[in-house]
Amino acid sequence: MKLAHRNLSKPIIIEPSKIQLLYIENPKFLREILQDFMQNENFILSDDDKEYSSEKFISINTDLISLEISQRKIINAIFSFIKEMVLKDLYQESHKILMALNRFASKIVSNVDFPISYDDIEIEAVLKSLNIKIIKSDNLLEQILDLMILERDFLQTKLFVFFGLKTLLTKDEVSLLYDEIILGQFNVLLVEPFYQERLECENIVIIDKDFCEIRN
Numbered sequence: 001m002k003l004a005h006r007n008l009s010k011p012i013i014i015e016p017s018k019i020q021l022l023y024i025e026n027p028k029f030l031r032e033i034l035q036d037f038m039q040n041e042n043f044i045l046s047d048d049d050k051e052y053s054s055e056k057f058i059s060i061n062t063d064l065i066s067l068e069i070s071q072r073k074i075i076n077a078i079f080s081f082i083k084e085m086v087l088k089d090l091y092q093e094s095h096k097i098l099m100a101l102n103r104f105a106s107k108i109v110s111n112v113d114f115p116i117s118y119d120d121i122e123i124e125a126v127l128k129s130l131n132i133k134i135i136k137s138d139n140l141l142e143q144i145l146d147l148m149i150l151e152r153d154f155l156q157t158k159l160f161v162f163f164g165l166k167t168l169l170t171k172d173e174v175s176l177l178y179d180e181i182i183l184g185q186f187n188v189l190l191v192e193p194f195y196q197e198r199l200e201c202e203n204i205v206i207i208d209k210d211f212c213e214i215r216n
Contacts, residue, residue, distance in 0.1 A: 001013075005042055014159065016187055017201075019181060020203050022189060023204065025195070037161060058160075061160070061161065061162045067143045069143060073155065075133075083124060094126075098121055102120055134150070140169075141176060145177070145180055148181075148186050149184070160186060161190075162189075182201060
């Protein structure tokens with residue numbers, strides 16, 4: 001997978017067997033890059049010459065302390081998955097339940113001494129009544145992994161971008177997270193404001209204070 005930006009000399013190659021680091025030591029350029037990510041501008045994400053919309057397929061995460069894994073779009077995608085699964089794999093059981101609920105509704109209405117009507121209960125209303133929520137872990141590493149699993153599986157996210165991840169985690173936590181990222185075959189780009197000790201599985205691009213681009 002390749003990520004190109006108008007101010008980079010060539011695309012950044014991102015592969016699931018490595019962790020890609022982008023160190024930007026120039027504050028102005030760092031601000032510009034983050035703004036472009038947040039506004040879905042000036043980046044081109046591609047894989048095998050197929051381009052992907054940055055707005056739809058790139059997950060931008062700049063606040064790791066307040067990661068939101070219960071985003072409405074994720075909940076909606078999970079709801080659609082559950083609804084399709086029920087209609088496909090649990091149709092007979094759900095049909096019996098709906099019939100029972102509608103008989104119960106009819107009995108309730110018949111006991112009201114006034115002419116009233118009601119709508120038949122549909123499976124979507126039953127599922128919405130479940131008020132589906134995602135259980136959020138108290139562990140930051142688990143939160144990050146849960147976010148990537150949910151967004152990849154339900155939103156088809158292709159690339160995860162995290163700002164300041166290495167700054168917030170210990171070396172042991174970083175190593176553990178890297179192992180899980182590589183095991184899960186996630187495409188990840190870490191954007192950091194200053195260089196830190198290189199780990200074996202990292203690919204590195206550095207933009208120094210003088211806008212010099214270093215790759216290794």
